[in-house]
Amino acid sequence: MCGIVGYIGPRNCVPILLEGLRRLEYRGYDSAGIALVMNGKFSIHKKAGKVADLVSLLNAGNSELNAQLGIGHTRWATHGEPNDTNAHPHWDAKKEIAIIHNGIIENYLAIKTKLLREGHTFESSTDTEVLAHLIGVMFERTNDLCSAVRMALSEVEGTYGLVVLSTRDSGKIVVARRGSPLIIGVGEGENFVASDASAIVEYTRQVVYLEDGEVAELTTQGFQTMTIDDVKIDKVVEEITLELSQIERGGYDHFMMKEINEQPETIRDAMRGRLLLDEGDVKLGGLTDVMERLLKAKRIILNGCGTSWHAALVGEYMLEQIAKIPTEVEYASEFRYRNPIIGEDDVLFSISQSGETADTLAAMREAKKKGATVLGIVNVVGSTIARESDGGVYVHAGPEIGVASTKSFTSQLTVLALITLMLARAKGMSREDGKVLAKELASLPDKVAHILKQTETIQALANEFKDVRNFLYLGRGANFPVALEGALKLKEISYIHAEGYPAAEMKHGPIALIDENMPVVFIVPRDGIYDKVISNIHEVRARRGRIIAVANEDDREIEEMAEFVIPVPRTYGFFGPIINVIPLQLLSYYMAIARETDVDQPRNLAKSVTVE
Numbered sequence: 166m167c168g169i170v171g172y173i174g175p176r177n178c179v180p181i182l183l184e185g186l187r188r189l190e191y192r193g194y195d196s197a198g199i200a201l202v203m204n205g206k207f208s209i210h211k212k213a214g215k216v217a218d219l220v221s222l223l224n225a226g227n228s229e230l231n232a233q234l235g236i237g238h239t240r241w242a243t244h245g246e247p248n249d250t251n252a253h254p255h256w257d258a259k260k261e262i263a264i265i266h267n268g269i270i271e272n273y274l275a276i277k278t279k280l281l282r283e284g285h286t287f288e289s290s291t292d293t294e295v296l297a298h299l300i301g302v303m304f305e306r307t308n309d310l311c312s313a314v315r316m317a318l319s320e321v322e323g324t325y326g327l328v329v330l331s332t333r334d335s336g337k338i339v340v341a342r343r344g345s346p347l348i349i350g351v352g353e354g355e356n357f358v359a360s361d362a363s364a365i366v367e368y369t370r371q372v373v374y375l376e377d378g379e380v381a382e383l384t385t386q387g388f389q390t391m392t393i394d395d396v397k398i399d400k401v402v403e404e405i406t407l408e409l410s411q412i413e414r415g416g417y418d419h420f421m422m423k424e425i426n427e428q429p430e431t432i433r434d435a436m437r438g439r440l441l442l443d444e445g446d447v448k449l450g451g452l453t454d455v456m457e458r459l460l461k462a463k464r465i466i467l468n469g470c471g472t473s474w475h476a477a478l479v480g481e482y483m484l485e486q487i488a489k490i491p492t493e494v495e496y497a498s499e500f501r502y503r504n505p506i507i508g509e510d511d512v513l514f515s516i517s518q519s520g521e522t523a524d525t526l527a528a529m530r531e532a533k534k535k536g537a538t539v540l541g542i543v544n545v546v547g548s549t550i551a552r553e554s555d556g557g558v559y560v561h562a563g564p565e566i567g568v569a570s571t572k573s574f575t576s577q578l579t580v581l582a583l584i585t586l587m588l589a590r591a592k593g594m595s596r597e598d599g600k601v602l603a604k605e606l607a608s609l610p611d612k613v614a615h616i617l618k619q620t621e622t623i624q625a626l627a628n629e630f631k632d633v634r635n636f637l638y639l640g641r642g643a644n645f646p647v648a649l650e651g652a653l654k655l656k657e658i659s660y661i662h663a664e665g666y667p668a669a670e671m672k673h674g675p676i677a678l679i680d681e682n683m684p685v686v687f688i689v690p691r692d693g694i695y696d697k698v699i700s701n702i703h704e705v706r707a708r709r710g711r712i713i714a715v716a717n718e719d720d721r722e723i724e725e726m727a728e729f730v731i732p733v734p735r736t737y738g739f740f741g742p743i744i745n746v747i748p749l750q751l752l753s754y755y756m757a758i759a760r761e762t763d764v765d766q767p768r769n770l771a772k773s774v775t776v777e
């Protein structure tokens with residue numbers, strides 16, 4: 166949520182900031198801005214809209230921009246509508262300080278009221294401008310930027326990834342973190358700061374992850390880290406492995422399509438070196454130390470938000486049905502406010518693509534505080550959830566840039582299947598049975614590749630339905646979460662209202678919506694409840710609803726009942742969601758294309774939700 170990039174060094178930072186913002190735009194994209202220190206003065210440029218709009222503004226300007234110190238921000242609005250004034254950077258009262266900020270200053274109104282009484286005036290409706298003024302007040306007292314930032318932050322409640330510049334104390338950038346990720350990129354004679362590595366990987370692979378409560382001062386020559394109370398901290402410089410090609414579109418029109426097509430490979434990567442085909446078993450290094458606790462656990466709790474929560478729902482079926490471990494799923498966003506009964510016998514898995522989702526992180530911290538073992542199923546290496554958990558498994562899907570999660574979902578499911586198989590074997594599943602499941606898992610990438618060949622048919626289907634206003638998605642068992650995920654994908658990027666339901670629940674309400682204008686997508690593989698879902702299909706047909714079925718390719722019966730069939734290969738029931746979701750991802754993609762919406766950066770959304 167919001168992208169942050171900053172530079173101090175000998176180069177002209179303008180192209181570094183703009184390219185960084187372009188790479189960070191998936192985090193938030195309603196306005197963007199940069200602050201440069203040029204000849205001891207600020208040059209600040211802000212624009213509502215995309216980074217491209219900011220670039221046009223700069224190109225339209227007359228002056229050549231060249232600065233060796235600067236910061237840039239791409240925003241996802243929390244306080245104040247997305248317009249030029251509310252865009253970051255923001256100044257203090259004397260316009261000697263510029264700040265960019267990710268997060269929410271929860272007590273900003275109290276601080277603002279006090280500052281207003283002292284004669285301050287504010288241009289924007291943001292909490293960030295209030296923080297800028299507060300830092301300015303402290304700067305007057307101390308004359309030292311870093312001390313001013315620390316003093317201001319000691320009065321602040323809320324979350325921040327904060328980057329501060331001053332024209333008066335100008336050889337430095339001061340950064341601070343609480344609740345919003347920040348990394349320092351360490352170069353030679355230059356240093357960077359960013360909200361994630363994609364903005365700076367072109368220039369350095371040496372990074373330092375800031376932890377909550379930490380502040381750092383960056384100069385051209387190095388950096389110094391400390392707590393808000395000014396206790397010096399030594400940080401470890403780590404190497405990032407991210408490749409530039411992973412964050413480029415690579416010939417595709419959209420990141421989402423690239424990421425959908427990467428799935429045969431990303432599912433394979435999730436299993437690589439972990440799935441032991443000959444032994445019918447799984448080895449997960451990140452869980453070795455907690456294996457005993459996992460096996461003794463009275464229950465497993467899976468939580469996450471959005472798509473990751475859907476993955477958790479599928480995981481519940483896998484863990485309960487295959488490994489026979491009582492499992493519960495909960496929205497991370499609801500978890501801590503419910504004051505859940507959690508103890509040392511519980512194991513909580515936080516599922517998150519970004520590893521930074523504020524609600525998921527807060528739920529994990531809450532469970533940890535109450536004594537549970539907390540584990541992560543995370544994509545982004547080095548993310549906060551990965552670092553704060555007691556162990557876990559990376560899904561290895563590579564950077565996911567499209568706002569709609571696709572490959573991270575199938576990789577999360579694959580990892581949940583691996584965890585399930587490992588626990589099932591440890592709890593007594595025979596090697597022979599394990600081998601059958603392992604073989605089935607290993608076959609999934611080819612099955613996904615096979616489905617991906619159907620793009621043309623699915624595109625035609627999307628064109629047929631592009632003007633429809635509502636969709637229903639229905640599935641049962643482990644395919645109920647697939648229905649939820651299909652509906653979420655559709656609404657996120659095509660803005661068509663869609664709902665997912667367990668198929669049998671339809672007659673308890675949603676059936677009232679069915680008429681000849683309502684398409685209903687059924688996920689109906691040939692499993693133990695096939696006949697039940699067929700009955701639900703009849704119920705929709707009887708009311709003239711239009712039926713699209715995701716069904717097994719050898720299912721002839723379904724062709725009689727559905728207006729459109731999207732064939733998928735057969736697989737073991739609980740692994741079905743990994744392949745059944747693929748046509749639904751393609752359908753939502755092509756619906757968005759047909760409706761000419763912004764596939765990768767749909768309105769109002771951001772990739773990584775780091776505010777509550």
Ligand code: M6R
Binds near residue numbers: 469472473520568773
């Ligand atoms: O990074 P996370 O997996 O924690 O993100 C959770 C949700 O915000 C995310 O899955 C969201 O629902 C996606 N945009 C869905 O496509």
